[in-house]
Amino acid sequence: MSQVALSDLNAASQAEFVAALANVVEYSPWIAEQVAARRPFAGINQLFDAIKAAIQSALPDLQLALIRAHPDLADKTQRAAGLTAESNAEQNSAGLDRLSEAEYAAFERVNKAYCDKFGFPYIVCVRRHSKDSILRDFETRLSNIAKTETRRAIEEICRIAALRLDQLVAADDKLKVHGRLSTHVLDNHSGKPASGIAVELVELASLGESRVITRAVTNHDGRTDAPLISGRPLPIGRYELRFSVGKYYAERNVPMSDPPFLDEIPLRFAISEPEGHYHVPLMVTPWSYATYRGS
Amino acid sequence: MSQVALSDLNAASQAEFVAALANVVEYSPWIAEQVAARRPFAGINQLFDAIKAAIQSALPDLQLALIRAHPDLADKTQRAAGLTAESNAEQNSAGLDRLSEAEYAAFERVNKAYCDKFGFPYIVCVRRHSKDSILRDFETRLSNIAKTETRRAIEEICRIAALRLDQLVAADDKLKVHGRLSTHVLDNHSGKPASGIAVELVELASLGESRVITRAVTNHDGRTDAPLISGRPLPIGRYELRFSVGKYYAERNVPMSDPPFLDEIPLRFAISEPEGHYHVPLMVTPWSYATYRGS
Amino acid sequence: MSQVALSDLNAASQAEFVAALANVVEYSPWIAEQVAARRPFAGINQLFDAIKAAIQSALPDLQLALIRAHPDLADKTQRAAGLTAESNAEQNSAGLDRLSEAEYAAFERVNKAYCDKFGFPYIVCVRRHSKDSILRDFETRLSNIAKTETRRAIEEICRIAALRLDQLVAADDKLKVHGRLSTHVLDNHSGKPASGIAVELVELASLGESRVITRAVTNHDGRTDAPLISGRPLPIGRYELRFSVGKYYAERNVPMSDPPFLDEIPLRFAISEPEGHYHVPLMVTPWSYATYRGS
Amino acid sequence: MSQVALSDLNAASQAEFVAALANVVEYSPWIAEQVAARRPFAGINQLFDAIKAAIQSALPDLQLALIRAHPDLADKTQRAAGLTAESNAEQNSAGLDRLSEAEYAAFERVNKAYCDKFGFPYIVCVRRHSKDSILRDFETRLSNIAKTETRRAIEEICRIAALRLDQLVAADDKLKVHGRLSTHVLDNHSGKPASGIAVELVELASLGESRVITRAVTNHDGRTDAPLISGRPLPIGRYELRFSVGKYYAERNVPMSDPPFLDEIPLRFAISEPEGHYHVPLMVTPWSYATYRGS
Structure with a gap:
C-alpha cells in the first residue's frame, strides 16, 4: 500500500x-x-x-x-x-x-x-x-x-x-502499534552462538490445527536474520518455537546417545502484549537447555 | 506372577x-x-x-x-x-x-x-x-x-x-534389567520444591498417536511419589514430560501475564538406555525454565 | 561424649x-x-x-x-x-x-x-x-x-x-535440631554427574578472615560422600562453595580457551535456617553454569 | 591524542x-x-x-x-x-x-x-x-x-x-584491535530486565591485590549504558563480575530469607581473546542464577 x-x-x-x-x-x-x-x-x-x-x-x-x-x-x-x-x-x-x-x-x-x-x-x-x-x-x-x-x-x-x-x-514519528518476537540460540557446549539451527514458530490452536507461522535458520550470531515477527502487532495467543538441535550437534560430530537425548526442542509460551518485545532464547547443550523471557 | x-x-x-x-x-x-x-x-x-x-x-x-x-x-x-x-x-x-x-x-x-x-x-x-x-x-x-x-x-x-x-x-542378587525415569520440579520463584504440579509422561509416536503413559502430581518435595517408570526396562523412544505450571502459579496468586507466559511446559527427550537411570528435572519460574539429564 | x-x-x-x-x-x-x-x-x-x-x-x-x-x-x-x-x-x-x-x-x-x-x-x-x-x-x-x-x-x-x-x-525419636548442606555437580557437557571435582566450603567473614570449613571431592554420582555439613545446626551466615571445574575439564581433554573461561567457580549464598536442608547444586559446562536452592 | x-x-x-x-x-x-x-x-x-x-x-x-x-x-x-x-x-x-x-x-x-x-x-x-x-x-x-x-x-x-x-x-576502515566485554541482567522472578543493579568488574590478581576496574548500574534494559570494557583490547586475565542482587530484590519487597540466600553474586571468568566479544549475562531470581559465555 x-x-x-x-x-x-x-x-x-x-x-x-x-x-x-x-x-x-x-x-x-x-x-x-x-x-x-x-x-x-x-x-x-x-x-x-x-x-x-x-x-x-x-x-x-x-x-x-x-x-x-x-x-x-x-x-x-x-x-x-x-x-x-x-x-x-x-x-x-x-x-x-x-x-x-x-x-x-x-x-x-x-x-x-x-x-x-x-x-x-x-x-x-x-x-x-x-x-x-x-x-x-x-x-x-x-x-x-x-x-x-x-x-x-x-x-x-x-x-x-x-x-x-x-x-x-x-511521518517522522511512529505510532507504538508494532511488537517484536525474536530468538537467539547459544550453544553452551562449544561456548559459541549456534548457527545453522532450523527454527519453526508455530501458532497453537485449541480447537483447530496448529500452523507454522515462520521458518528460519540461525545465522553466525545464533539469531535469525529478521525477527520472527515484527512490523505488526504480535497476535495474543499460545506459540511453540521448535529448534532442530539434534541435527545441529550431529553435523558437528558431538558425541550423543542414539536416539539423541535432545532432538527437536519445543519452547511453548504465550504472548499477551501485542505491542511488546518478546525475546525467547535457547541456551542448549546435547544434555540440557534453558529459556527465559528476555527483552 | x-x-x-x-x-x-x-x-x-x-x-x-x-x-x-x-x-x-x-x-x-x-x-x-x-x-x-x-x-x-x-x-x-x-x-x-x-x-x-x-x-x-x-x-x-x-x-x-x-x-x-x-x-x-x-x-x-x-x-x-x-x-x-x-x-x-x-x-x-x-x-x-x-x-x-x-x-x-x-x-x-x-x-x-x-x-x-x-x-x-x-x-x-x-x-x-x-x-x-x-x-x-x-x-x-x-x-x-x-x-x-x-x-x-x-x-x-x-x-x-x-x-x-x-x-x-x-534371589538375593538382582539382574540389571530395570531402568528408572524420575523427575523433580524446583520452583525458583519461591525457592522451594513445587508441590501439586500435574505431570504427564507421553510416549511420542511418529506414525500413530502419542499416548499418555503416566499421570502424577508432585509431592511436598517436588517429586512424584513413585518414579515415572521403574521396575522394568525403559522403552527406547521419544517422550514428552508435560508440567502444568500455569495452574500452579495461578493457585499461588503469583503475578503473571494473561494468558500466562508459561502454562503447560513440555520437556521432550529420548531414552536410549533401557537399563539406565534418567532424571529429568524442571527448574521453573513464571518466566523461565531449564532442564538437564540428571542422575 | x-x-x-x-x-x-x-x-x-x-x-x-x-x-x-x-x-x-x-x-x-x-x-x-x-x-x-x-x-x-x-x-x-x-x-x-x-x-x-x-x-x-x-x-x-x-x-x-x-x-x-x-x-x-x-x-x-x-x-x-x-x-x-x-x-x-x-x-x-x-x-x-x-x-x-x-x-x-x-x-x-x-x-x-x-x-x-x-x-x-x-x-x-x-x-x-x-x-x-x-x-x-x-x-x-x-x-x-x-x-x-x-x-x-x-x-x-x-x-x-x-x-x-x-x-x-x-532415644527412638530425634529432636529436630540438625540441618544439612549438600551439593551435586552435573556436567551438562557430557550429560553425566561430574566426578572428581574438588569442592571447598568457605565461611565468609566481614571483618576477619574467611575460612575453609570443609574440603571434599565429588564421587561417581557427582555428590560428596557425606553432606558438607550435617549432624549439627547450620550456622547462620554467608558462605562460598568453590568448584575446581577448569582442572576437571582439562583432565578430560575438553577443548577450552587458555586460560579457561571457567576455572574455579564460586557459588556465594547465605544460610538463614539452621535446621533447614540446603542443597546447592552446580550445573556446568566449560562455558556456562547455573545453581539454585534445591531441597 | x-x-x-x-x-x-x-x-x-x-x-x-x-x-x-x-x-x-x-x-x-x-x-x-x-x-x-x-x-x-x-x-x-x-x-x-x-x-x-x-x-x-x-x-x-x-x-x-x-x-x-x-x-x-x-x-x-x-x-x-x-x-x-x-x-x-x-x-x-x-x-x-x-x-x-x-x-x-x-x-x-x-x-x-x-x-x-x-x-x-x-x-x-x-x-x-x-x-x-x-x-x-x-x-x-x-x-x-x-x-x-x-x-x-x-x-x-x-x-x-x-x-x-x-x-x-x-581512516574509513578499522584495525581489528579492540574487544568488548558486556553484561545483561535478566530478572526471571519478574520476567523483566533488572534495572538499577550495581555491577562491579574486578581484575583478579594471584600475587597482589585484586582491583575494581569498572563500576556501573544496569539501566531499564538490564544492561550497562556502556560496555564494561570497549575501545581497547581486553586484557587477558581472570575477572569477577559482582552483582548486588540482594539490594535489588529488597527494594522491590520480594520475599526473601534473612540474610538473603543470594546477596552479592560473583561471576568469575577468564578472558583469553583480547580482540573478542565477551557477553557475560546473569539470569537471576532470589533463589537461583545462571550465566554463560554469550556473544
Whole structure:
C-alpha cells in the first residue's frame, strides 16, 4: 500500500484529507471531517490522538452507529462480499478464513450470543489476536454489561484505526502499534552462538490445527536474520518455537546417545502484549537447555 | 506372577527345574536341561550367565531353530492364537496391539522385507522398545548381513530371557534389567520444591498417536511419589514430560501475564538406555525454565 | 561424649536423673529436679518439652538468675577459666577463639553495650551462628526493650538445652535440631554427574578472615560422600562453595580457551535456617553454569 | 591524542610521513621510511600490513636491533626516565606501576631469567594483558628456544604497532584491535530486565591485590549504558563480575530469607581473546542464577 506523507495531509484540502483518511474508521468519514479542522499535526501520534478524541467524544448514538458500521466477525458470507478491503485483510491475518469445523461452530455460537445480548456486532482489533484469543475475548466480553461493552468496542475501533493510520501515513514519528518476537540460540557446549539451527514458530490452536507461522535458520550470531515477527502487532495467543538441535550437534560430530537425548526442542509460551518485545532464547547443550523471557 | 526361590531351583529335581524354566527361552526346554547340570547357582546372575552360555555356545543349526521358534512380530493373527503367555504380554507392552493403520503398514512392510532377506523371524526384546524404536531397529538390522543378524537375534533372545528370569526367580542378587525415569520440579520463584504440579509422561509416536503413559502430581518435595517408570526396562523412544505450571502459579496468586507466559511446559527427550537411570528435572519460574539429564 | 538411654533416665533415681541432666541448662539443676517428677517420658521430644515448660514457666526472678548464670560471651578470660565444658566447646565452634582484632573490638563494643543496657549477659545458641551472624544478632537485639530481650534470652537457652539434650540422650525419636548442606555437580557437557571435582566450603567473614570449613571431592554420582555439613545446626551466615571445574575439564581433554573461561567457580549464598536442608547444586559446562536452592 | 587522516598521510612529504609514524615502532623510523614508498594506502589495514611486512622481512640483525630498542619491562627506573610517552602509558595500563612486593619480586625474577637466557628484553603488547597473564606469558616464553622467541618478540612488536596506529590514524576502515566485554541482567522472578543493579568488574590478581576496574548500574534494559570494557583490547586475565542482587530484590519487597540466600553474586571468568566479544549475562531470581559465555 502506498503511503501519504503527513506534510501532504496537513497541506491538503478538506476534501482530499477526508478522502485519504475516510476508511481509517470503517464507513465513518465524519471523523476525518471533524479532525481535518485541527490541522496541522506535528506528528502521527498527534493526528491519532485527534481521531481518538473525536471517536471518544462522539454522542452515544453516533458511537453506536459507528459500532454498527462494523462487519459481523463470523459472518463468512458478509466477509466475502461487503467488507472494506482493509477489514478483509485484517480478519484473514488471524486465520479467520481457515477455520476448522469446531472453530467455526465455536465462533458462530459466541458471536450469536454476543449479538443477541448487545444488539451490535462484536468488534475486536483482529491483528492483535489469534483465533484462540478471539474466542477467549468473546467469552470475557460476553459477561460485560452493555455500557462496559460499548466502551470496549470503541477501544477496539481506536486500535484498528491506529493500525490503519500507521500503514497509511508516513511521518517522522511512529505510532507504538508494532511488537517484536525474536530468538537467539547459544550453544553452551562449544561456548559459541549456534548457527545453522532450523527454527519453526508455530501458532497453537485449541480447537483447530496448529500452523507454522515462520521458518528460519540461525545465522553466525545464533539469531535469525529478521525477527520472527515484527512490523505488526504480535497476535495474543499460545506459540511453540521448535529448534532442530539434534541435527545441529550431529553435523558437528558431538558425541550423543542414539536416539539423541535432545532432538527437536519445543519452547511453548504465550504472548499477551501485542505491542511488546518478546525475546525467547535457547541456551542448549546435547544434555540440557534453558529459556527465559528476555527483552 | 508367583516367583520360585533360587534355593528351591537349586534343590529341585532335573524335571522340576526344566519345567520351571522351560519358557525362559521360547519353546526351548533343552536350554534349561543343559543348565540344570550346572547347579547349584550362587545367584541369579550366575544362573543367567549359564543360560546365556548355553544359548551362545549352541551349534548354528540349534541357534537357528531357536530363532525360528519365536513368533513373527507383525502377524496379528498369530499373536492372538499361538503365542506363549509371556510373549503375548511382552508384545502388548510396547503397544503392538494398538497400531494405527500407518504403523501397521510400516510394520508389515519391514517385517516382510526382514523375513524375505533372512528367512527367519525378526526378534527383539519388545519390553526395551517403543513402537517407533522397533521400526528404527528394523531398518538398521535390515542392512546387516545374515551372520551379524543371527548374532543380533541371539542377543535379543538373551535379553528376553533375562527379563523372564527376573520375573520368575527370587534371589538375593538382582539382574540389571530395570531402568528408572524420575523427575523433580524446583520452583525458583519461591525457592522451594513445587508441590501439586500435574505431570504427564507421553510416549511420542511418529506414525500413530502419542499416548499418555503416566499421570502424577508432585509431592511436598517436588517429586512424584513413585518414579515415572521403574521396575522394568525403559522403552527406547521419544517422550514428552508435560508440567502444568500455569495452574500452579495461578493457585499461588503469583503475578503473571494473561494468558500466562508459561502454562503447560513440555520437556521432550529420548531414552536410549533401557537399563539406565534418567532424571529429568524442571527448574521453573513464571518466566523461565531449564532442564538437564540428571542422575 | 557417651550417651545415656532415655529408658535408663526414666528408671533412674531422682538424684541420678538430676546428675545426668544438670548441665543441660547452665548451672541450673533445679530444672532437672522439677522435670524428674514428670517421668516417664515417651520420647526425647516429650522430655525436652518438659524442660522448656519448666524454664518458660519459672518466675521472673528465677528466669533472670538463669540468664545471669550464663557466661559473658566476649569475656575471653572467663572463657578460659570458668565456663562449663559444654559452653566452651560450643563457643569455639563459631570460631570465637579465633577472632581478628577488628572482630574482637566489634564483639567487645556490642557486648559492653548489651550488658550496660540490660544488666545481664547476651545469650545466643552459638552453634546456630557464625561470627558474622552473632554480630548482626547483637545489633538487632540491642534495640529490643528489656522484656522482649528476656524472652529472647530464654528462647536461646532452650535452643542450647535442646542441642545438649540431643548429644546427651539416646532415644527412638530425634529432636529436630540438625540441618544439612549438600551439593551435586552435573556436567551438562557430557550429560553425566561430574566426578572428581574438588569442592571447598568457605565461611565468609566481614571483618576477619574467611575460612575453609570443609574440603571434599565429588564421587561417581557427582555428590560428596557425606553432606558438607550435617549432624549439627547450620550456622547462620554467608558462605562460598568453590568448584575446581577448569582442572576437571582439562583432565578430560575438553577443548577450552587458555586460560579457561571457567576455572574455579564460586557459588556465594547465605544460610538463614539452621535446621533447614540446603542443597546447592552446580550445573556446568566449560562455558556456562547455573545453581539454585534445591531441597 | 589528536589523529591524522590517512588521506593526509598519503599526500604528505616523505619527511612528514616518517615524522608522523616514527614512534609506531619504538625508536625505529627506518620502518616508516620504508613504508612511505608504498603509498598511497587504500585503508589503515593496508598501511598496517605494509608496516608488518617491513618488520617481518627485515634482516635478522635489524630485527634484533628493533627488539633491543624496546624498554626493559621490569626496570622501574627506566620506566620513570627514558620511555617514550607511548610506552609509558601502555605499561601503566596493565597496572605495572602498582605492583605489590610479591609481584615486583616475581617480575624481577622472570625478567632477569629472560634477559640472561636470550640477551634481549622481553617484549609483550602490555595492553592485551593483565599483570597475571604477563607473568604466565613470561613463564611460557622462557621455555622457548631463541629463534622461536625472536619470532614471538616480533609478533608482539607488530601488535603494539597496530594499537599505536589505531590511535594515531583516522581512516574509513578499522584495525581489528579492540574487544568488548558486556553484561545483561535478566530478572526471571519478574520476567523483566533488572534495572538499577550495581555491577562491579574486578581484575583478579594471584600475587597482589585484586582491583575494581569498572563500576556501573544496569539501566531499564538490564544492561550497562556502556560496555564494561570497549575501545581497547581486553586484557587477558581472570575477572569477577559482582552483582548486588540482594539490594535489588529488597527494594522491590520480594520475599526473601534473612540474610538473603543470594546477596552479592560473583561471576568469575577468564578472558583469553583480547580482540573478542565477551557477553557475560546473569539470569537471576532470589533463589537461583545462571550465566554463560554469550556473544
